[in-house]
Amino acid sequence: MQNTINNMARYIKNIIPPNIPETYTIKAMFEHISGEENIRNGILAFRDLLYLVCDRLIDNGCLYDKPVKNSVNNVSHPSLPVSYPFLNNVKSILFNIGYHGELIENGGAILLDDLLLITSVIGVDGSQMKEKISAPKLLEALKFLTGCGIYFDGISLDVRTLDLSKAASLKISYPDNPIMLTGLKVMAIAQKDLYTKGNHDIFLRCDYRVVKEEETEVISNLNDFVAPLPAEIQDFALKLHKRYLEAGLTCKLDVFYLGIRFIYSHKNKEIWTFSAAHESGYRILIKAQNTHIYTDVIEMFPLYLKEKISRGYGCNKKLFGEPCQKGCHGFSFPLDDSIIDISQNIEVWLDSEVSCLQRKKHTSN
Incomplete structure (x- = not known):
């Protein structure tokens, strides 16, 4: 298979669970986030957002297929940060919003007070890597997410250079289906706090099973x-x-x-x-x-x-x-x-x- 962002997006879409049940018990650690029904619906909505991200990259991947310069791109074992940095940036931004942001307005929005947190590059286990997302790449990824229906109130994306120091906070909303923000937060916490060896990229795969109280066969x-x-x-x-x-x-x-x-x-x-x-x-x-x-x-x-x-x-x-x-x-x-x-x-x-x-x-x- 060719190492293009289109094909990687198609592969990721295939490994996201297509059949998430409507009823299952949520681990008690998430009870402070929202009620179980909201969490289940939020995870379904987050899954659908990931599908939308993948579909847009499948259709227009050539606009974002930019491997890291001066890096060895291992065609036998490609990685997101090296081979598909744009996709990894989108994943990292969504994770940072979910993990560090606070649900406000009854779950209708997320507030992020420290905008620098959004620039952290996230690894397969939810850890912060040494690299940071540069201002031009951050602007590119935020514009892409705006095209997916996510709104960012507090910064202007209609600029040539993004300066986060001029913004005190960032309010994120998803008018098409606000409950998605609850799923985003739950899956980001699951990635960071429930990661185990042999279960990488919980967040990007929307592996809802880790938030279930019951063990999955x-x-x-x-x-x-x-x-x-x-x-x-x-x-x-x-x-x-x-x-x-x-x-x-x-x-x-x-x-x-x-x-x-x-x-x-x-x-x-x-x-x-x-x-x-x-x-x-x-x-x-x-x-x-x-x-x-x-x-x-x-x-x-x-x-x-x-x-x-x-x-x-x-x-x-x-x-x-x-x-x-x-x-x-x-x-x-x-x-x-x-x-x-x-x-x-x-x-x-x-x-x-x-x-x-x-x-x-x-x-x-």
């Missing part, structure tokens, strides 16, 4: 994960999930930056993974290490699959200085129409691998 996340995929591929993924949880494997969700993985393991050993990343798309990664034991099974597979398995996987040490080939991820297959052609082979293959591991366990006992 992984199948809920997986249903959202496969939602952008064709129905036949969704069925394939959900069938594998059910089959191997019943076979005793565990499934762990891991979000690293904006990459999402559902890792299926036997004991602590990763067997296979559903993966989504902007640079590589939706894939299934198989880390089978016992293929030499069931060569008779592999011999029945289609030729190209047998050849792929025969080559093995792992990092090629001769690729020094070249883009990462991600060989360490395992045997990699895109989750597109091509996977349906070999879906039965994949199932037989995984059955054989899991069976080997289970036999080894019994033998060692």
